Amino acid sequence: MLSGDIPPSQTIYIKNLNEKVKKEELKRSLYALFSQYGRILDVVALKTPKLRGQAWVVFTEITAASNAVRQMQNFPFYDKPMRIQYAKTKSDCIAKEDGSYDKKKKQEEKAERKRRAEEAQQSTMPNGVSAQNGGSTASFRHGNSSAQEAVAPNNILFIENLPHEATSMMLEMLFQQYPGFREVRMIEAKPGIAFVEFEDDQQSSMAMQTLQGFKITPQNPMTITFAKK
DNA sequence: AGCACA
Numbered sequence: 043m044l045s046g047d048i049p050p051s052q053t054i055y056i057k058n059l060n061e062k063v064k065k066e067e068l069k070r071s072l073y074a075l076f077s078q079y080g081r082i083l084d085v086v087a088l089k090t091p092k093l094r095g096q097a098w099v100v101f102t103e104i105t106a107a108s109n110a111v112r113q114m115q116n117f118p119f120y121d122k123p124m125r126i127q128y129a130k131t132k133s134d135c136i137a138k139e140d141g142s143y144d145k146k147k148k149q150e151e152k153a154e155r156k157r158r159a160e161e162a163q164q165s166t167m168p169n170g171v172s173a174q175n176g177g178s179t180a181s182f183r184h185g186n187s188s189a190q191e192a193v194a195p196n197n198i199l200f201i202e203n204l205p206h207e208a209t210s211m212m213l214e215m216l217f218q219q220y221p222g223f224r225e226v227r228m229i230e231a232k233p234g235i236a237f238v239e240f241e242d243d244q245q246s247s248m249a250m251q252t253l254q255g256f257k258i259t260p261q262n263p264m265t266i267t268f269a270k271k
Numbered sequence: 272a273g274c275a276c277a
Contacts, residue, residue, distance in 0.1 A: 048274095053274095055274055055275090057272075057273070057274090058272090084276080086275060086276050087275095088275065088276085088277080090275095090277095091273095092273060092274095092275095093273075093274085093275065094273085095272085095273070096272095096273065096274075096275085097275095098274075098275065098276080100276095127274090129274065129275085130274050130275095131274065131275080133275080133276070134275080134276045135276075137276095148276090
């Protein structure tokens with residue numbers, strides 16, 4: 043069952059996420075990690091029993107989503123390989139943009155889902171006995187960035203939009219607090235950019251997740267992507 | 272495994 047049967051869309055659906063990570067941190071990290079593929083409109087994550095361990099990342103560009111699906115497939119994120127597909131349905135924030143969002147219809151769909159869920163519960167419990175036996179419902183199972191270039195994970199990070207006053211010393215202070223840090227490299231002839239090397243691409247991605255958008259000066263949020271190989 | 276918009 044490959045993800046290939048779902049048509050490309052600007053929203054990606056990610057599963058097998060580490061469920062121990064708190065919702066807000068998860069959303070922030072996903073945003074920081076995936077923003078290297080393009081502009082992100084929204085990140086949705088819920089911790090309900092049915093939806094934990096999953097998230098949706100909405101890009102403005104479908105190509106960004108495609109690159110993200112390919113390049114970050116199975117990438118270890120909080121120690122678990124991400125499983126990425128395209129989302130099955132259009133995100134609300136997109137529907138609202140293109141005018142196809144219909145609040146009434148939305149409520150009907152929601153009510154319908156709820157109805158069907160309850161119905162499923164009923165049919166497995168003919169006596170109307172509630173599911174309090176050990177809390178196990180499992181026993182009831184029946185039918186039941188301007189990224190034109192794809193960016194693959196790399197142990198070297200590419201930093202852009204630095205203030206021209208930034209020095210490698212300053213960046214070193216910033217990045218060396220993350221495990222696996224090796225070195226900062228800047229090019230005299232090219233102010234505003236830098237390369238930061240880590241031991242491996244998981245460690246570099248951790249630094250990216252927390253420093254993405256970090257401002258050395260108020261007008262310079264840094265943009266971090268994996269360096270091209 | 273699990274496709275939503277708290």
